[in-house]
Amino acid sequence: MSLQIKGKMAESDAVARLEEVRDSIARAAREEGRNPDDVTLITVSKTFEPEAIRPLLEAGQREFGENRVQEAKSKWPALKQEFPDIRLHLIGPLQSNKVREAVALFNVIHSVDRPSLARELGLAQKKLGVEQMPELFVQVNTGEEPQKAGIAPQLVDEFIRTCREDFGLSIVGLMCIPPADEPPSPHFALLKKIAKRNGISKLSMGMSGDFEQAIMLGATHVRVGSAIFGARDQAL
């Protein structure tokens, strides 16, 4: 079998898995009496090349997640020329010195997690105007894991207030990544509770292994990588 044919088969696999994930999302939403259209599927394309992404674009997928600004910058501007309605989500940590690039490239930033970053975003907003800003989600470290990004649950209300009142930012969503070795549902429930008391309607939670549970608990955005693209080379 030639490499090219092998490549083609891998592509159609990803499109088939995309359809399966879409079906599972719709089923989970309906079970909860929710409209499947209220759940945005973000296909997480980190580490994958444009040639692996293109079949999904051709199949109509438009929302994509990346965890690094530099990698996204090298992959997406060319694809955006071809598919102008692509929407990009930054789901990885954002360094303050990359804010300008991130704001220019991404439609949604899921990883607002500290006052110094909020300050930079506030400055960018002053310069560019509110209309040019991506939607902003605060990342919450629901498992209080020291190695993980996100604001601690006991600090999050104050942080959201700071984002809004001190820096004029519109915080529309919350994001979490539950600890790998714990059942995710309590973390999803905690995120929902924090959102409710802060008047926040969007919940970015659920990955390949647990997106159905997240939808049961109110996820509006699920971030699915390996269930669609297959296993990544490195744990990134």
Ligand SMILES: *Cc1c(COP(=O)(O)O)cnc(C)c1O
């Ligand atoms: C990589 C990543 C995902 C996707 O993980 P899968 O298990 O491959 O679906 C989701 N969210 C974040 C923040 C990620 O970094």
